[in-house]
Amino acid sequence: MSKLENILSQQVKSAVKELYGIEADDKMIQLQKTRPEFEGNVTLVVFPFVKAARKAPAQVATEIGDWLVNDKIVNDKIVNKFNAVQGFLNLSIADSFWLGQLEAIAADENYGQLQRPTTNDQRPLMMVEYSSPNTNKPLHLGHVRNNLLGWSIAKIQEANGWKVVKTNIVNDRGIHICKSMLAWLKFGNGETPESSGKKGDHLIGDYYVRFDKEYRKQVAELMANGMNEETAKKEAPLMKEAQAMLLKWEQGDKQVRDLWAKMNSWVYAGFDETYRKMGVSFDKIYYESNTYLEGKSEVEKGLAAGQFYRREDGSVWADLTKDGLDEKLLLRSDGTSVYMTQDIGTAKLRYQDYPIDKMVYVVGNEQEYHFKVLSILLDRLGFPFGKELVHFSYGMVELPNGKMKSREGTVVDADDLMEQMFADAREISKDKVNTLPDITDEEANEIARKVGLGALKYFILKVDPRKNMLFNPEESIDFNGNTGPFIQYTYARIQSVLRKASLSGEAGLTVQRSDSVAVQQQSGLNSKELALIQRLADYPSVVRQAGDDFSPAVICNYAYALACDFNSFYHDYSILNEPDEAVRALRLTLAATVAKTIRHAMDLLGIEVPDRM
RNA sequence: GGUCUGGUAGCUCAGUUGGAUAGAGCAACAGCCUUCUAAGCUGUGGGUCCCGGGUUCGAAUCCCGGCCGGAUCACCA
Numbered sequence: 001m002s003k004l005e006n007i008l009s010q011q012v013k014s015a016v017k018e019l020y021g022i023e024a025d026d027k028m029i030q031l032q033k034t035r036p037e038f039e040g041n042v043t044l045v046v047f048p049f050v051k052a053a054r055k056a057p058a059q060v061a062t063e064i065g066d067w068l069v070n071d072k073i074v075n076d077k078i079v080n081k082f083n084a085v086q087g088f089l090n091l092s093i094a095d096s097f098w099l100g101q102l103e104a105i106a107a108d109e110n111y112g113q114l115q116r117p118t119t120n121d122q123r124p125l126m127m128v129e130y131s132s133p134n135t136n137k138p139l140h141l142g143h144v145r146n147n148l149l150g151w152s153i154a155k156i157q158e159a160n161g162w163k164v165v166k167t168n169i170v171n172d173r174g175i176h177i178c179k180s181m182l183a184w185l186k187f188g189n190g191e192t193p194e195s196s197g198k199k200g201d202h203l204i205g206d207y208y209v210r211f212d213k214e215y216r217k218q219v220a221e222l223m224a225n226g227m228n229e230e231t232a233k234k235e236a237p238l239m240k241e242a243q244a245m246l247l248k249w250e251q252g253d254k255q256v257r258d259l260w261a262k263m264n265s266w267v268y269a270g271f272d273e274t275y276r277k278m279g280v281s282f283d284k285i286y287y288e289s290n291t292y293l294e295g296k297s298e299v300e301k302g303l304a305a306g307q308f309y310r311r312e313d314g315s316v317w318a319d320l321t322k323d324g325l326d327e328k329l330l331l332r333s334d335g336t337s338v339y340m341t342q343d344i345g346t347a348k349l350r351y352q353d354y355p356i357d358k359m360v361y362v363v364g365n366e367q368e369y370h371f372k373v374l375s376i377l378l379d380r381l382g383f384p385f386g387k388e389l390v391h392f393s394y395g396m397v398e399l400p401n402g403k404m405k406s407r408e409g410t411v412v413d414a415d416d417l418m419e420q421m422f423a424d425a426r427e428i429s430k431d432k433v434n435t436l437p438d439i440t441d442e443e444a445n446e447i448a449r450k451v452g453l454g455a456l457k458y459f460i461l462k463v464d465p466r467k468n469m470l471f472n473p474e475e476s477i478d479f480n481g482n483t484g485p486f487i488q489y490t491y492a493r494i495q496s497v498l499r500k501a502s503l504s505g506e507a508g509l510t511v512q513r514s515d516s517v518a519v520q521q522q523s524g525l526n527s528k529e530l531a532l533i534q535r536l537a538d539y540p541s542v543v544r545q546a547g548d549d550f551s552p553a554v555i556c557n558y559a560y561a562l563a564c565d566f567n568s569f570y571h572d573y574s575i576l577n578e579p580d581e582a583v584r585a586l587r588l589t590l591a592a593t594v595a596k597t598i599r600h601a602m603d604l605l606g607i608e609v610p611d612r613m
Numbered sequence: 614g615g616u617c618u619g620g621u622a623g624c625u626c627a628g629u630u631g632g633a634u635a636g637a638g639c640a641a642c643a644g645c646c647u648u649c650u651a652a653g654c655u656g657u658g659g660g661u662c663c664c665g666g667g668u669u670c671g672a673a674u675c676c677c678g679g680c681c682g683g684a685u686c687a688c689c690a
Binding site: 475478556561572 | 619625626630637638639645649652655670684685688689690
């Protein structure tokens, strides 16, 4: 609750108690921003009091308004005027309150950083798992959404007072990588990233696609010879070879392991480059090849404890029918482990490594069932954290003709997309950026990088993470309107103003108490200034809501609204040419504070802001 | 079929625990640069909030029933 809401809430409670004898709880105090077509800053919805007051809504509104303005409030009298429209009481808050808010916000170096109750002076620890790629193909747009969400959520939770550890579990073993390895052995002629000039992850991805192509050919051949599809898929020699390779891998066959290590190292080099370009990183990386054995042993323990059962063929299962779910395989009949097994082991190791208070998995909504099961299994195995794990389940990125599929080549590649964004940004900014004084090629490129990436990140993060979103490769991502560059541009314009102010030796960059008093006594705040201060004052509660909801989109909406408010103000009023010194100081402070808040909000989104563009 | 999830302007999306005449951007059209950066600002047109019931002072929002889409229910990850 903001300071304004706090004060008003108290006063309204007093009012309705005195007027009607109502003991109002927080739920009954409904405050909202006044709609622009009415006069006022804050609106109280009075319907909750109408029944007990036994009066018409408009009359109740008028009586409460009257009380707030005229009655014997000694401290914090902040309501100046009011008007009542039906059951809505529109309140005008005194300039002195807003000016005080601005002074406080301007002075707060860490505005937007929230505190969280601590135990033993330790911030609670949240671990955020995101990215978690397979090592058989390069990252695509779906991964981009995951990475941007994971990064942003980590930043948002830090701003909400958590200590955050970002982690990545790399799915580096399994049948998928064996397929790439096999295709490379058969068709690769020793191709390496060096020899071909390809990025390692792309090279491996090409062989994954190659495997699929050859495999399908074999299946088609078998079917042409009269075999049914199901059998053909199992009997195709390539598939059998891949499975044999996986078994060799688990047995530790040196040749297979060496090849595996070599090819994975190519992939990691490629991933590192993509991550760097995207601007994401991790505090701790786990590899499935190091955790799956731990998972196996946990399953064995659970089996011994009677939590699980073994079937005749040797496979191990969990019976979840009591929880309203199915039976779930934990170990295959040949003793090899599955995805779930690995996740159990990873969870255990993580809790050994860190004093985790909350574990968050940023994983697509297609895996909701998996995490429901994982939660129950961890709980059964006696891990106290099982029940409370959070599956941050986000929606798919869809193309106009449906889902992306690696094997069908209908994917938007992460590297290509980012390069395209840089190129677009460079093209769009050409006329504009080249006119900036003393601009170097280097800076121009850097601006294009920040803006292109900003456009992409904002485009993805502004959508409610829970919902599926659509990306149309035919239409380029916008740089105008409700976009990252729009907000970056607002920031750059403010920086330009601030640079000029400091050049001309404007001392009072920060509004002082005396300025505030002068402003109050003279013109007062204009509506655009007031709207901006009110917006700035909202920021902490927006950060809190984004944290509670795990939603970067909330931050996007706020940053956009703040930029809109500023642009409107900037258009209507001059900052540097304002003759009145107190007003000039106020506006400079306002501009600097908006810039500071934009930078903070954009940082929560992982978006950099350029000083010029 | 069971479970979960979504359906808001031509398109992409907002819409805090139910609140005033449902909002942005893009696209279309019309204006605004001698003035702190026009990636900006202002205006116009554009809606059966999927459909039908219910709850109440009030429903895009909550409940029930339909229609349509997506995900999931693997010895894949």
